[in-house]
Amino acid sequence: MILSNLVEDVQIWNTPIIGAYLLWRFTQGYSSGHKVGDAPIGLLHFVASAILTNDRLMLPVNNQRKNLQSYVRSFEDKKDSDILLNLQSRIKEKRSYTLAAIDIAISEGLLVWDVESGKLYPRKLTKKAGKGKALRPKIKTDGNKAELLGKWFSEHDLSTIGAYLRVVF
Secondary structure (H helix, E strand, O other), rough: HHHHHHHHHHHHHHHHHHHHHHHHHHHHHHHHHHHOOEEEEEEHHHHHHHHHHOOOHOOOOOOOOHHHHHHHHHHOOOHHHHHHHHHHHHHHHHHHHHHHHHHHHHHHOOEEOOOOOOOOEEHHHOOOOOOOOOOOOOHHHHHHHHHHHHHHHOOHHHHHHHHHHHOOO
């Protein structure tokens, strides 16, 4: 049973379709949390994807934390800062995955890329999922975390996010 759950988790994370959904929710969170409703620049989706596809990085993304600073402190408090220091290499490792997820999100109408500004805008879905096509609870929970992460990112500019997470754009 445990092995089948592990195989299922690997299959979920190896498909950029789930990544497309998570990046759409991230973008929604960013836009709704931004003081003027602006959309995130595409580069932030690579950082979000690296966080959202790793259980250890995603675990502290929850409503008990107020903001991005609190998220970063959670790794320092647990003496687990090595995982956060590895984020830059995860971003590079997940580059192809993230590009595929963005491509799927755009082609499926979840995101719109403004080529002039480099920003990705979320589209509102008007059609509900059909019967038997509802998201699994884990994916729904991860989507909520992606949205919260987007809200945290919306409070800062690119250089501040980079400084907090120790990544270089």
